[in-house]
Amino acid sequence: MAPGMSARAGSSFVPVMSVVLAIVVLWYVGAALMNMAWEKSVAQRTGTSPSTMAMLSNTMKQERPVLPAPHQVVEEIINTTVKKKISSKRSLIFHAGITLSSAMLGFAMGTMLGILLAVAIVYNEALNKSLLPWIIASQTIPILAIAPMIIVVLNAIGVQGLLPKAFISMYLSFFPVAVGMVKGLNSPDTHYVDLMRTYSASRTQAFFKLRLPTSLPYLFTSMKVAVAIALVGAIVAELPTGAVAGLGARLLAGSYYGQTIQIWSALVVASILAALLVVVIGWIGTWVNRRLGLERGAGAHG
Amino acid sequence: MANAAMTRAFAYRPMERLLLPGASVFGIISVLLHAYWLTGLGIAVAALLSFWLLTKSRLSAALVTGYVSAAAAWYLISTVDASAPPAGFWLQVVAAWLLAWACVEQLAAIDTLSTLYKRVLGIAIPVLFGVWLLILWELLTRGLDVPQVLLPSPSLIAERFASSTATLWADFKQTFLKAVLIGYVIGCTAGFVVAILIDRSPFLQKGLLPIGNLVSALPIVGVAPIMVMWFGFDWPSKAAVVIIMTFFPMLVNTVAGLAAAQPMQHDLLKTYAASYWQSLFKLRIPEALPFIFNALKINSTLAMIGAIVAEFFGTPTVGMGFRISTEVGRMNVDMVWAEIAVAALAGSLFYGAIALTERVFTFWHPSIRS
Numbered sequence: 001m002a003p004g005m006s007a008r009a010g011s012s013f014v015p016v017m018s019v020v021l022a023i024v025v026l027w028y029v030g031a032a033l034m035n036m037a038w039e040k041s042v043a044q045r046t047g048t049s050p051s052t053m054a055m056l057s058n059t060m061k062q063e064r065p066v067l068p069a070p071h072q073v074v075e076e077i078i079n080t081t082v083k084k085k086i087s088s089k090r091s092l093i094f095h096a097g098i099t100l101s102s103a104m105l106g107f108a109m110g111t112m113l114g115i116l117l118a119v120a121i122v123y124n125e126a127l128n129k130s131l132l133p134w135i136i137a138s139q140t141i142p143i144l145a146i147a148p149m150i151i152v153v154l155n156a157i158g159v160q161g162l163l164p165k166a167f168i169s170m171y172l173s174f175f176p177v178a179v180g181m182v183k184g185l186n187s188p189d190t191h192y193v194d195l196m197r198t199y200s201a202s203r204t205q206a207f208f209k210l211r212l213p214t215s216l217p218y219l220f221t222s223m224k225v226a227v228a229i230a231l232v233g234a235i236v237a238e239l240p241t242g243a244v245a246g247l248g249a250r251l252l253a254g255s256y257y258g259q260t261i262q263i264w265s266a267l268v269v270a271s272i273l274a275a276l277l278v279v280v281i282g283w284i285g286t287w288v289n290r291r292l293g294l295e296r297g298a299g300a301h302g
Numbered sequence: 303m304a305n306a307a308m309t310r311a312f313a314y315r316p317m318e319r320l321l322l323p324g325a326s327v328f329g330i331i332s333v334l335l336h337a338y339w340l341t342g343l344g345i346a347v348a349a350l351l352s353f354w355l356l357t358k359s360r361l362s363a364a365l366v367t368g369y370v371s372a373a374a375a376w377y378l379i380s381t382v383d384a385s386a387p388p389a390g391f392w393l394q395v396v397a398a399w400l401l402a403w404a405c406v407e408q409l410a411a412i413d414t415l416s417t418l419y420k421r422v423l424g425i426a427i428p429v430l431f432g433v434w435l436l437i438l439w440e441l442l443t444r445g446l447d448v449p450q451v452l453l454p455s456p457s458l459i460a461e462r463f464a465s466s467t468a469t470l471w472a473d474f475k476q477t478f479l480k481a482v483l484i485g486y487v488i489g490c491t492a493g494f495v496v497a498i499l500i501d502r503s504p505f506l507q508k509g510l511l512p513i514g515n516l517v518s519a520l521p522i523v524g525v526a527p528i529m530v531m532w533f534g535f536d537w538p539s540k541a542a543v544v545i546i547m548t549f550f551p552m553l554v555n556t557v558a559g560l561a562a563a564q565p566m567q568h569d570l571l572k573t574y575a576a577s578y579w580q581s582l583f584k585l586r587i588p589e590a591l592p593f594i595f596n597a598l599k600i601n602s603t604l605a606m607i608g609a610i611v612a613e614f615f616g617t618p619t620v621g622m623g624f625r626i627s628t629e630v631g632r633m634n635v636d637m638v639w640a641e642i643a644v645a646a647l648a649g650s651l652f653y654g655a656i657a658l659t660e661r662v663f664t665f666w667h668p669s670i671r672s
Contacts, residue, residue, distance in 0.1 A: 015509030066532065126317065126403075126410035129424070130431035140653040141646040142606035144523075145626055148614070149638050152630045153452055228519040235521050239614050247524075255527030255615050263527050271520040278519050 027070050034066040035059035068261045076265040092250070092269050099246040100273060102162045103234035106169020107227050113170065114177025114226070115219070121178070122185040122211075123203075132182070139175055144168075144236050151237055165246075169233035173226035180222025184215025213292055220285025227277045235270060247273075315411055318356065321404035322367075325349040328397035337390025338381070341374050345397045352404065364408035367401050368430070374398035375437045382444045395441055402434050454636040463640040469625070470644050477622040478648050480537040481609040485544025490601055492545065493552025494594070501560055502578075514554040522547050526612040535616045543612040548601040555597035559590025592667055595660040602652045606645065 039055040039062075050058075060069045068076075077092065084091040117135070121128050147168045154164040188210050196206045238248025247270045254263035329346035333339045348370035355363035375398055378391070409427050414420060436456050442448070443455040450458065463470065500506040526543050533539035563586050571581045613623025622641055629637040 012508040012512060015505050015507075016512050017509075019506070019509035019513055124317070126407040126427075129410045129427045130406050133428040134432060134435075137650055140603055140649040141642075142603065142610050142649055144607045145610045145623065145642055145645050148627050148630050149635065149642075152633075153635065156451055156633075224519075228521075232521040232523060236523060236611055236614075239611075251524055251527050252615070255530065258531070260528070260531065263524075267521075267524045267528075270524055274520050275516060 024070055027067075028060075031065065031067045031069040032056055032059045035062055038062060038066070064258050064260055066260070068264050072261055073264045073268055076261045077268060080265065081269075089245075092247075092265065095245055095247050095250050095266070096269055096273055099231070099234045099238065099248065099270070102165035102237070102246075103169050103227075103231045105162055106166035106171075106233060107173050107230035109166060110170040110173030110226060110230060111177050111223060114174040114222075115181055117174070117178045118181030118185060119207075121182050135175065135178055143171055144233070146171075147233070147237050148239070165234050165237040168237040169230040172233040173230040176222040176225040176229075177219070180218045180225075181215055184218025185211045187218065188214045216292060217285070217289055220281060220288065223285070224278050224281050227281050228274050231270070231274050231277060314356065315407060317407045318353075318404060318411075321400050321407065322349045322353045325397045325400035325404065328393050328400065332390040332393035332397060335388065335390035335393065337388065337394050338377070341377050341394050342390070342397070344370055345374055345394065345401055349397075349401055349404070352408075356408070360408050360412045364405050364412070367405035367408065371398050371401040371405060374401070375434075375441075379437065379440055382441055387445050391445070395438075395445070399434065399438060402430070406430055451633050451635055454639060458636050459639040459643065462636040463643060466637065466640065470640060472620050473622045473625050473641065474644055474648065476537060476618075476620045477540070477609050477613065478606075481540035481612075481621075482544060482605045482652075484537075485541035485609065486548055486601060486605040488541070489545035489548030489605075490552045490598060493549045493597070494556050496549075497553050497556035497560065498582075500557070501582075507557060511554065511557060514550045514557075517550045518554065522550075523608060523611045526608075527615045529612065530615045535618055537621075540609045540612040540617075540621075543608045544605045547604045547608040551600050551604070552594075552597045555593045555600075556590060559593025560586050562586075562593065563589040591664045592660075595656065595664065598656050598660075599653060602656055603649065606649050606652070610645065 036055065036059055039050075039058050043050055043055065059065070060072070062068075065072070080090060080092040084093075086093050086097075088094060117131070121132055150167060151164045154160075154167070192210055192214075193206070196210055201209065234246070235248040235251070238244075238246040239252050247266050250266035251263055254260070254266065326346040326349035329342040329344070329349065331342075333342035333346075348366050352363040352366045355366060374394065378395055378398065382391075406427055409423055409430070412423060414423075439453075440455050440457060443453055448455075454462075500510055523543065525546055526539075529539040529542040529546075533542050567585055567589075568581070571585055576584070610623035610626070613621045614627055617624040622645055625641050626638050629635075629641070
């Protein structure tokens with residue numbers, strides 16, 4: 001009943017764990033219910049009538065279940081990561097590595113582009129008024145729709161491999177960085193800007209000594225968003241090339257051949273990867289902010 | 303109106319000092335290189351005239367640059383089909399572009415107190431920028447003879463758009479009116495309702511919020527193949543992807559919004575002896591509206607992406623994502639661009655409609671009033 005209770009400090013470990021547990025239980029129930037139809041049809045075809053318990057336990061070990069049980073997915077992930085050589089085409093680490101490398105390349109390019117655009121926008125009023133509205137409008141366009149075209153067209157002129165996928169990740173990730181950095185570069189108080197003026201600091205000095213450091217918390221906050229969508233971009237970019245390699249290719253191949261366990265394990269690995277990336281960027285951000293003595297700033301909008 | 307802004311001491315802005323002389327130099331050289339003399343000379347004269355006019359009134363200077371650059375662009379586009387344009391032509395393109403850039407700089411530098419005037423400028427500047435992007439695209443693709451497979455010119459795309467409206471409409475109906483809208487409404491409503499339900503349980507909130515935040519960073523589009531397997535090729539599977547993608551942003555934002563009311567406001571309602579539901583509907587949901595609309599806006603983009611990407615995993619032979627992936631395969635890139643234009647148009651109208659609704663419902667909020 002009390003307002004704002006979610007914001008109150010306190011351990012959320014127990015609540016989160018109970019929700020996770022509830023999800024796992026629901027998942028098992030769902031798997032049992034959704035896979036039951038298949039067991040019933042098998043029983044009917046073979047003319048046997050196994051007990052409900054036998055059918056229930058069978059729903060947990062189908063080869064192509066409608067919904068694989070969690071332990072099946074975990075097993076598949078262990079089989080395709082720890083128990084396979086990394087160079088093997090069936091190793092999920094191999095595929096995740098391919099997706100990760102293009103996502104990282106695109107993320108790096110997108111971050112650079114975003115920062116450059118933000119600096120240009122902050123220092124040029126005309127760009128602020130003409131370019132910024134288009135950058136924002138570009139996000140109402142489903143950019144991922146262009147992904148297959150970019151891949152195929154670049155393929156047609158001989159650009160293959162990492163770069164086309166990285167372009168899509170870049171296109172997706174430059175936006176949050178650009179918008180966040182514009183906000184960040186404009187964030188110093190008027191006091192500080194005036195102080196710089198009394199020191200008769202040049203624009204370059206004011207940029208490197210005031211605007212850039214104060215913008216860093218904003219940069220890391222938006223980089224967390226950017227790295228997550230860079231990964232999405234890389235995964236979607238792998239779809240139109242016809243399932244050669246990468247996590248997106250695993251998804252597509254799985255959907256072609258009805259390998260649900262493969263789809264789910266690719267999905268789980270992609271999610272773990274995304275969570276790890278966000279956490280790592282968060283750590284770097286906290287570390288940098290602490291070194292710069294900006295902890296309070298980071299907390300305010302992190 | 304513009305003169306009122308000119309009372310301050312006049313100074314050229316750095317970009318104006320670069321762009322206008324630059325445009326006139328390029329214009330004159332283009333004439334010396336035997337390009338069509340009227341365009342080159344016109345640009346040069348206009349740039350100098352505008353440079354002089356700037357000391358009188360920025361608006362009239364901008365009108366000169368804007369008008370002449372538009373006329374030059376029109377002439378250049380109408381002659382670009384002449385095979386392999388000479389160097390003088392490209393110089394004129396650059397000169398006209400610099401002139402248009404100067405026009406944007408001048409318009410952006412106008413400071414005025416009239417809100418109407420400000421609003422008109424706020425629309426005119428980005429529109430001018432966008433139009434010039436299209437002009438340069440048209441000139442470059444046609445002048446450099448870029449293969450159509452690589453990048454068709456805007457005019458070709460427009461032609462294809464006009465000639466295949468029936469197909470585009472069918473795809474729009476399948477993807478937007480069915481999958482996106484239905485999924486969006488269900489997903490957003492579900493997120494909102496669950497947020498209200500867990501509102502009374504701090505335990506559930508503590509448990510669900512971190513998970514909701516985590517999920518919004520995950521590549522959820524990846525569930526598309528699973529949904530296609532469960533719900534078939536037609537639009538329900540796409541709507542399901544949209545529901546999953548829109549649910550969590552709505553949940554997280556609504557929960558945050560419901561906690562946004564100040565303790566003072568709560569105390570006031572308590573002194574009124576307001577019940578839980580009264581304070582929910584009279585205070586907390588209105589206070590949460592900016593957060594909810596934020597989620598609605600984020601979700602409008604996510605919904606489009608979800609529906610289109612889900613179609614890459616299998617569809618009946620209609621739909622925007624289906625059309626894009628098959629026409630790419632046939633190298634009909636102009637059709638793909640026409641489809642992207644539809645998606646862009648639908649996406650921005652969708653977003654715009656939500657933004658307008660937000661203005662109506664949250665007129666009291668500081669970000670709208672200012």
